[in-house]
């Protein structure tokens with residue numbers, strides 16, 4: 709069931725995804741999704757009939773206006789989630805990990821690991837985590853890109869070429885690194901799909917973003933409810 713849900717989220721075409729197919733409406737399960745205006749959370753909830761929605765955002769004041777008035781917007785850091793253990797049945801995180809950055813690539817990776825451990829903590833036993841994340845297959849270039857974006861951020865320069873605004877620092881992980889972080893946290897990976905992205909020539913030839921893509925990962929926290 710969850711794989712169907714996850715695939716629908718990935719494709720953003722949830723027409724085949726109904727509350728009867730997920731069974732979620734009966735149980736009114738809570739969701740928490742870190743991100744922005746709550747667009748994806750609203751999409752998921754409206755098709756699955758799920759209520760009790762939480763959206764955790766670092767800069768909550770910037771997203772005061774959620775797309776659905778029933779979403780509980782909570783300010784908080786994904787690396788130290790302001791929720792008790794086992795609060796949620798499902799957790800969705802989309803394009804979050806590569807924004808968790810420190811002053812070095814190593815510290816950035818540690819933050820991604822911290823967030824994944826927090827995801828595990830706040831999901832109940834038997835609950836699910838759905839991760840949608842952009843990846844870079846080359847560790848070397850992902851690391852180079854991190855330091856370039858860090859430098860440009862300090863210099864207050866935007867990198868329009870890469871489609872980034874000022875002050876955006878990115879630390880893309882490789883699919884293997886993401887997989888390892890989940891495995892190290894003790895969660896079981898149920899689904900892992902990578903969707904390579906066709907990149908414009910200008911990005912391809914710099915090599916920095918020549919092999920990027922989107923990853924869909926579904927993991928479970930084993931145990932009895």
Ligand SMILES: C[S@@+](CC[C@H](N)C(=O)[O-])C[C@H]1O[C@@H](n2cnc3c(N)ncnc32)[C@H](O)[C@@H]1O
Nearest residue numbers: 742743744765766767784785786802803804807
């Ligand atoms: C690329 S946006 C993705 C937004 C949304 N998830 C989406 O896919 O449309 C990354 C989001 O992560 C938020 N963010 C960055 N660091 C965070 C942290 N430590 N804890 C929670 N949210 C964070 C940013 O404020 C931003 O809204």
